[in-house]
Amino acid sequence: MKTRRFRFASLLAVGCASLSAQDAASAHWPQFRGANGSGLAAGAMPPTKIGPAEGVVWSVEVPWSPSSPCVWGERIFVTTFAEPNLEVRCYERATGTLRWTRAFTPEHVEEFHRSDGSPAASTPATDGQRVVSYFGSLGLVCHDFEGKELWRRPLPAAESYGQYGSGASPIIVGRTVVLNRDQYRYSSLLALDLASGALLWETPRPEAGGSFGSPAHWRNNGVDEIVLGASARLKGYDLRTGVERWVVEGITGLVCTTPVIAGDRLIFGGWSNAVADSAVPPWDQFLKTYNKNGDDEVTPDEIPIERRDYWRGVDANRDGKYTKEDWEIRKARNARAANLLIAVTPGGTGDISDSHVAWKYRQGLPYVPSPLFYDGRIYFVRDGGLMSSLDPQTGEPHYTQERVTGALGNYYASPVAADGRIYLASLLGKLTVVKAGGDKPEILHQADFGERILATPAIVGERLYLRTTTKLWAFGR
Numbered sequence: 105m106k107t108r109r110f111r112f113a114s115l116l117a118v119g120c121a122s123l124s125a126q127d128a129a130s131a132h133w134p135q136f137r138g139a140n141g142s143g144l145a146a147g148a149m150p151p152t153k154i155g156p157a158e159g160v161v162w163s164v165e166v167p168w169s170p171s172s173p174c175v176w177g178e179r180i181f182v183t184t185f186a187e188p189n190l191e192v193r194c195y196e197r198a199t200g201t202l203r204w205t206r207a208f209t210p211e212h213v214e215e216f217h218r219s220d221g222s223p224a225a226s227t228p229a230t231d232g233q234r235v236v237s238y239f240g241s242l243g244l245v246c247h248d249f250e251g252k253e254l255w256r257r258p259l260p261a262a263e264s265y266g267q268y269g270s271g272a273s274p275i276i277v278g279r280t281v282v283l284n285r286d287q288y289r290y291s292s293l294l295a296l297d298l299a300s301g302a303l304l305w306e307t308p309r310p311e312a313g314g315s316f317g318s319p320a321h322w323r324n325n326g327v328d329e330i331v332l333g334a335s336a337r338l339k340g341y342d343l344r345t346g347v348e349r350w351v352v353e354g355i356t357g358l359v360c361t362t363p364v365i366a367g368d369r370l371i372f373g374g375w376s377n378a379v380a381d382s383a384v385p386p387w388d389q390f391l392k393t394y395n396k397n398g399d400d401e402v403t404p405d406e407i408p409i410e411r412r413d414y415w416r417g418v419d420a421n422r423d424g425k426y427t428k429e430d431w432e433i434r435k436a437r438n439a440r441a442a443n444l445l446i447a448v449t450p451g452g453t454g455d456i457s458d459s460h461v462a463w464k465y466r467q468g469l470p471y472v473p474s475p476l477f478y479d480g481r482i483y484f485v486r487d488g489g490l491m492s493s494l495d496p497q498t499g500e501p502h503y504t505q506e507r508v509t510g511a512l513g514n515y516y517a518s519p520v521a522a523d524g525r526i527y528l529a530s531l532l533g534k535l536t537v538v539k540a541g542g543d544k545p546e547i548l549h550q551a552d553f554g555e556r557i558l559a560t561p562a563i564v565g566e567r568l569y570l571r572t573t574t575k576l577w578a579f580g581r
């Protein structure tokens with residue numbers, strides 16, 4: 105009898121779990137790029153005809169930041185920079201009415217690029233009860249849905265690579281908040297208890313000189329892992345302990361993208377000109393140019409002040425000065441770094457660079473936008489407005505670098521998909537709806553918002569939410 109009751113309870117639990125998973129996929133968009141960063145909203149039916157004068161349900165003015173909407177039930181959460189404050193905002197999903205704002209004035213605002221960056225670049229994450237927001241200048245803060253602060257985890261102001269500003273968003277996996285804190289120095293991966301904000305583990309990543317992609321959760325052969333890439337390496341960590349389980353050597357140098365799950369595989373794709381490092385002269389030449397006191401190193405005070413920031417990222421061993429060792433480290437790193445899109449197969453531990461990479465693809469790679477896995481295919485968009493689609497099993501292209509006609513130029517927002525359509529938003533403000541599948545991207549619709557788009561759209565039910573430079577928009581049929 106006990107056994108039977110236990111079995112019944114297990115069945116019930118399984119039933120509930122699958123129901124809530126379905127529910128989560130369609131009724132919510134709980135973090136950057138939705139459920140597990142997939143860019144997908146299963147069962148959603150967003151409109152095709154979207155534009156500043158088409159399908160608008162509502163729009164509201166929001167101070168600019170590149171973070172994306174996070175949606176749960178009747179609430180939309182966004183972070184923003186309303187100078188001098190960092191803000192978490194909650195809007196009514198049905199009407200766009202501002203429900204609450206919580207503002208923070210940091211002691212030091214992290215450095216960021218004014219044109220394309222903001223100290224509120226990270227998208228919040230929610231489990232349906234709490235919303236967790238990250239600011240590189242502040243740390244993590246958790247609110248309930250009414251805006252009551254539940255906990256705060258202060259962190260020193262981030263020193264991002266190249267002073268672009270922090271870019272990665274926190275994710276929630278079960279009861280754990282995971283944050284990529286890759287930066288110029290003191291890089292680490294953190295896990296916190298969602299309920300209390302207590303630190304569960306922090307794994308130093310001294311080899312990571314800064315990255316901008318959000319981590320992904322991969323259930324790899326039965327083990328819950330956190331995966332992220334930086335500085336020419338893709339790594340998997342045990343979610344429970346933070347212990348590194350595997351590494352793939354030889355991805356791109358500067359990572360802006362998030363890995364995505366494709367069936368039992370993990371897809372990672374990224375491009376950066378940090379692979380070539382063409383701007384860095386040979387060591388002897390650098391020493392000759394800047395060294396003033398005849399020793400064998402260059403200290404920052406020997407470099408003209410207007411050039412110091414430029415050279416900061418070259419200090420590979422992070423000791424605050426420039427020596428031949430920095431050049432050797434960079435040389436070794438660059439020797440392995442490669443601009444690639446790869447499929448990692450499950451079950452590997454240790455260095456799996458050769459053993460668990462099913463294929464590598466080298467063309468048309470994305471810089472900032474993450475790849476998308478949708479309906480059996482991988483899609484990605486390269487700066488210039490060139491779209492590609494691959495088979496995840498073989499890495500063979502369905503099409504390669506096809507022009508997204510009418511929406512060329514650069515892309516920051518990641519592609520998202522629902523109901524047989526892929527939604528692309530270009531930096532210059534063109535929204536393009538492409539039919540999934542086919543032997544080239546068939547454009548179903550295109551609109552010009554007349555202002556820049558950096559944020560990845562969110563899709564929930566029959567709505568698509570889009571953040572442009574000045575506004576948050578809701579679209580429906």
Ligand SMILES: [Ca+2]
Pocket residue numbers: 395396397398399400401402403406
């Ligand atoms: Ca010197």
Ligand SMILES: [Ca+2]
Pocket residue numbers: 419420421422423424425426427430
């Ligand atoms: Ca150094």
